[in-house]
Amino acid sequence: MNSYFKTHEEISHLFQIAFEDLNRNGYDTAAAFFKDAFRHDPYRLEAHYKLAIYFASIKDVHRFRNHFFRCWNIDVAYKERIATDEVVVNALGDASIAEVIAAKDEPGLLMEKDFIAIDPAGYDVILKFRPTHKNEIKRIYHSLDYKIANWFIIDQSDSLTPFAEYLNSEEDYDFDKIDYFTLSSNRKYMEGTPEGLFAALQQISPYIEDVRFLTTSEWDEYMEEVVIEGGKIHIYLHSLGLDSYDEQLKCFQGVVDSYPEDSMLWSWLYIQCQDMVEVALANDWLDKAAESLDRAFAVSKSDDPRLLYLKGKLVLGRGDINAAIICFKEAVAKNYRVFEIYRDLGELLLFNTDEYRESAALFSAALEIRKNIPIRLKRALAYYKTGEIEKANIDIECYIPNIETYNNSMLVYGGWLFSNAGFSIPANMFFEAALGKNRLFEEYLTEKLNGSATPDDPFYIRLLTENTHLKLRAYIGLMLNAASPASERKYEMEALVIAEKDAELLFNIGVWFRDKKKVEEEEKYYDLSIAQDPHFIKSLNNKSIIRLRNGDYETVLKLAEQMEAADPNYPGTCITKGNAHYHLKDYENALIAYEKHIVLMPASELGYFGVGFTYVHMRQDEKAIPYLLKAIEIAPEGAQVNEIYSNLACCYNNTGRLEEGIAAAETSIAINPRFYHPYYMLACIYAKQDHLDDALKMVQQALSLDASQRDLILYETDLLKLNLKDRI
Structure with missing residues (x-):
């Protein structure tokens, strides 16, 4: 253990000094001594007990409750011991004590804990059982409150089963076949308390092998370092402060620098630096991401391929696709076997290059790491691009049945993905499947609305509206990919039934035709939209663009008048009028229109x-x-x-x-x-x-x-x- 850990006797001496100062000068003076003592033993039950009694005696209910709850969380017997203590009862009274006890059961924040062990490749903490003590482990496990037991994951039959599921199962665990518990960082926002988790660790520590790990919580100003050695548990709190996360990392950098050979402390700091890059990229803070990536490179002790992956994500965020591909390929070449890198590189190659075979291979590698239905959709497209139709159809046949009715947007997305790539047959398979599930979801929502106490329930109305828009998109896809004029007309009529009275939907059909470069059909639907609403400004604007390209400048100016009637301050009108006047060589009016646009959109x-x-x-x-x-x-x-x-x-x-x-x-x-x-x-x-x-x-x-x-x-x-x- 590092030198900041103290012996039991040394820690007891720190608490003795703190309590002596408390008795002489009161808590405000003694607080610094208690802070130092609790850094070495934050869950010392007797210390929290004495402080609970002290704060009750001076009628400081807030601090009394804090230490009362800590004692209660460590050992439930202390609830009765403190609540009936003569000093507490005389100082606070039964009514006040009852209020404090009732507050313990109020719902509050769920506990979040991150764990990391020495091995930075695994992160999870493995609590290995001593082979001759499995009966003791089993006894303790079954004695735990389920809120605490949920943290101890049992790995059996290739599944991670929390305690709550065990309680509802008919089978008992065979502890003869179980060798360890896992404390996993992937299971956040659990019920329970830090004190309860510590008490459980303290109970099992005599029966598990030596282990060392760190645990953090987003609400705490410290990080706990836990060492279980020789059957005893030791804890030290590393102060991080309450400042920004950047400042916390700088603070912990000093700890790492003081113990440069400590791989666990370094690993935690290194992982946090990488996580900071991910957070910055997720929020599109590219400069912040670059700064955090530089820090991660500075902290790194090896040629870590994950940094290449993060660098690739950064340059991709800046729009440099080729540089991102190079970084991702370098990461893969260094055997960086992580699902996201294979997925991301596969998508970049599929949509930005002609390396379709390599893209399919990358998707396959991703699927070996993690089962993921959306990846099958992308791999199917890659197979179509390489002409491997049978393989593609296997992926499609796996993808479609796995999409729930409420998620039929994923089928519509799949249809447009293949349609835009020029593959009409699979595109129509997706559109037809989407319509089937769309109808089922529509029936479900209609039934819910009919059975609802409020027939115009906004939640179900919104879902129905979204479902209708998806149905329209599916019919438009079928229309654009129709095998014959008769089929095209059939699907167009279906689309018109949905959009007939809706200017917005008719406009959207026009936009889809625009994207397909079918100008005549595009303009027809803008006209239909305008017929429904002569002031629907988006249709007026897009029609004016078509007329401008055709040199019909007088019509453009008439459309601009309609746009001004709908919204005098619509910026698009200014550009429309300016362009028409310019082409008519009416430069003065063109300048007036453009200058107005500057005022509206500087x-x-x-x-x-x-x-x-x-x-x-x-x-x-x-x-x-x-x-x-x-x-x-x-x-x-x-x-x-x-x-x-x-x-x-x-x-x-x-x-x-x-x-x-x-x-x-x-x-x-x-x-x-x-x-x-x-x-x-x-x-x-x-x-x-x-x-x-x-x-x-x-x-x-x-x-x-x-x-x-x-x-x-x-x-x-x-x-x-x-x-x-x-x-x-």
Whole structure:
């Protein structure tokens, strides 16, 4: 044991000092001595008993109750002993004591404990029985209150059975075939008390082999280190403080640094650092996750593949899929056999690469570690992509029956997963199965509503509405994957029956057709939606986008009027009007519309780009530049930033700031090398600089990307010296 553990005699001396100071000066002065003593023996029954009597004598009910409950939790006999003590009765009275006892039975917070043993690969604490003492273990186990016994997991016949299940079973455990209990960190928020758990450990400690472990609780300001050695239990409380979790880890780092050879203390700190990364990633705190990952790497003593996995999750959170794949593959190569890494890498390869066979193999490895029905769905898709249809169908036939009726959304999801991948036959299998379970769930919910005291019960109404939307999605999937026009019409009619009077649902059908790039059908459903509600602004907006693409600018402006009537401050109306006015060369009204968008949505780049783009075409470049720069500053990643940079290059070219123009055009190309305009701008700038060969190359590159721009480039005044008429 480490040097911070003290002998029984030394601990008794600490308590003696504390009680002597209590008798002389009162508790406020003695509190520091008690804190130190309890760090070495937090469950010393006699000390809690004496303090309960003391606090009763000075009528401090709160502190009396705290120590009374601790005694009661350790040994139930102390309930009667303290409640009938002459000092307690005279000081508090029977009524007050009865209130305290009643409060003990009130429901409170469940106990949460994390356990970690020396072996960081296992985490769980194994309490191995001494072979000659199994009868004593059995006797103690059966004497425990079930709330405490639930913590001692028995591993028998490949199943983890808690005590509560044992009580309801007809079979007795054969302790001759049981060699240990497990204290598992996977079973949190249990009933019971820390004192009761300690008392149970104290009872069994003479009959188990030596063991050492740590236990923590999210509500405590300390961590318990427990050592059972030679049949005796020793406990020491490591102070963590009540500050942030970061501060607690820094505090415990000092303990680890003082005992660098102690693998258990190091393991706990290392695992907490990794958990901090997971928590930060789950909350999308990427900078915090990076900081925690750096700390984990600093604490690490070995080439741990889990850190590679966490690094992969971090770079994936930042959008770098290729880097994430590399990290995950490195973790797998180091034999990191954990379900999540195989699952995550399998999904990345399935949806972002053509490594489908490897993806299927990774899903298979994950299933060897843990049975998981959703993984079978992903593996089935991987098999379809490799042409292994029989294997895929086995997974599908396993997946569908295991989905409950209330969870038919998983079947709809499966249908769209295969539909979007281009496999209509399995997609329709999922959609048909979803409709079957959807009907059963609808019948169940309707029956519940009819039998409910409140026929309009909002809970069941919400579930029915969600179920109806799922049914619609299934019919849309069947319609889009229909094998014949007759089938397509049949499913469309079913969808219309559901959505006929619902503008929102009709709009959703239009959106699904948009995603399938079926523009005619898309617009038809927007029209149906608008017919149900002439002010349904989402349908009006999406229809205006279609009309804008078709050059029907007058219709766009009429739709914009309807949108303004529905909501004068809907930002989409501003962009719709601005774009229509721009194409009609009504630049002044275009500017008014875009400027209004800036007022309504100052954090969006669209209004700024609209104003800047319009000023570019009005040849008012100096006015355009600040708007374009602001659009670049606030534009999210993946937005049309390349076009903004290219227009900025145009402004710089027109105002003689040629080097800035080159930089802006090159930035646009770096973002999207398939857009013709920045090459066109570079040609103009190079021609002004008399780099005519380079200018000609840029012209050729621009036309290779968009040949329809030939006349624009041919008559561009900046390029006249190239004599392009006979060269392009």
